[in-house]
Amino acid sequence: MEVDASRLVFADPFGMALLAATFHKVREQNGFVRVHHLNAKLSGYLQRMDVFEGVELVGCAPMQGQRHDRADALMEVTRLEQQSDIGNAAYRLTTALVGQMPVMNRDEQPDEMSGYTESDRLAEPIQYALNELLENALTHARRAGYINACVWLSSQYYPSNGLIRVGVVDNGCGFLATLRGHTALHQETHLAAILAALQPRVSCNRDLGLRSDSVNQGVGLTTTRRIAERAGGRLYIASGDAIHSDSASSHLANGAYWQGVAIALECKRQKLPEVRFRDLLPPVEPQLAVRLRFQ
Amino acid sequence: MGLVNTMNIQILLNQHAHGHLVGSRMAAAPLREELEIALAQQGAEVVLDFSGITATQSFVDELVGVLVLRHGPDVLGRIIFKGCSDDVRAIIEFVAADRCDQFIKNHAH
Structure with a gap:
């Protein structure tokens, strides 16, 4: 599957989950996915969000910098x-x-009654x-x-x-x-x-x-x-x-x-x-x- | 006739919570089996302790609703619901009423 992503400017969580599911389906059927011409900003973000597992990116900017553990942020x-x-x-x-x-105050003390x-x-x-x-x-x-x-x-x-x-x-x-x-x-x-x-x-x-x-x-x-x-x-x-x-x-x-x-x-x-x-x-x-x- | 000794068995649900929530049916199923084994003992009562947590309707249904469908509404008389917030109490009341009604309808014919 060849994907022209040159007009893609935004992906919300619904779109990202759908993309990941679609790519998975293609790979499951022994197909391949190549994504072309994704803009640099979106390319970095979608790679960070693990949308492109097993996908070949063509003409797309690679993810910049080291991947940090951000389990408390995304x-x-x-x-x-x-x-x-x-x-x-x-x-x-x-x-x-x-x-x-x-x-949010992550160090907030819980309410004494509810514990929340x-x-x-x-x-x-x-x-x-x-x-x-x-x-x-x-x-x-x-x-x-x-x-x-x-x-x-x-x-x-x-x-x-x-x-x-x-x-x-x-x-x-x-x-x-x-x-x-x-x-x-x-x-x-x-x-x-x-x-x-x-x-x-x-x-x-x-x-x-x-x-x-x-x-x-x-x-x-x-x-x-x-x-x-x-x-x-x-x-x-x-x-x-x-x-x-x-x-x-x-x-x-x-x-x-x-x-x-x-x-x-x-x-x-x-x-x-x-x-x-x-x-x-x-x-x-x-x-x-x-x-x-x-x- | 001698008095039947009442044995209380307590199940602490906060040990099975992720954060403050017990949510999935998968997590409730083994607890229901534990509950059924306990209730199989003559005179036993089981305390389900919801202190400090919330439960989804799915969790409560798998734990209590399925029990009602299998054993009938009378089984509820041997369960004590402890430490329930208003939300948890409402969910338990909904599940119990819904499944008792279903059990009665299923056994009416």
Whole structure:
């Protein structure tokens, strides 16, 4: 695959994760990727972010200087293959994001009651959302037989507008294959499948009897969407030939197609501490409430 | 009839947290197995200690929701939820209500 990057001027975490996933797919099929004419600034940045693993750069400036460990400032595009990596990866990414925010006091003492610092309150909604997105990406694909499916994730904080952007891209089966046959899927299209997946309690394996390995309540994606909304942001979701954001739904341009699910989460950093998980869950009917023993 | 000795077994969830969050189903599954083994002992009660942490709905569902689907709502009477924040409490209440309702519907026919 020959890529002319001469007109590429910006890549956000969603774009970087998609690029890395696409290059991986080509290499997996014994293909090669050559990227031509990438401008020097972007070339250095994308190399630093590990977008070009196994890619030949032609006419592009090499990365300048020594590579430093900047785990407290950024997280390179990271590929996950194992479900056991989910918790650690979500934590590392959020730690990197919080580290990017210059106003944060990393030596802040935790609140005596909660044990939380301001950094913790800032990071937790993103960590929560990432856990849910990675869980969905790695479990649904394997159930559908995509045993080698993996996930690429990347993140960036933009101080100029206070936005946090996170990209989570998988090469699994996509929403349509996951939900085919589900009563909530009214049309067998990728767009209908995305919209169905955004409804609470819609999942391929909500019932234990349907698939016996594990279950899923079907609220992870809806909770993630609400986290983004409460923090002044939104989700963009692409799967198959469809792309959806809360302001628009459409098909991908020029017949483009993504085998799997690609999600961009965008939110305002300053609103993250306002997120309360208890306000995001689907309502429980009063008659269904269960007596529990809290101590 | 003699009194049944009640044995309390405590599971500290903060030992399994990344930062302050327990998140993945994979992390919850072995804890659920531990919980099931403990509950298999007659009269045993299990304390799930959430002190200082938050849990995702997926984690709570894999730990508690799956238990309800397998053993029925009565199993909840032998679990004590300790140190829960308002958020964790709401997540546990949601998972318990949702899975109890599902269990009852599944066993109604």
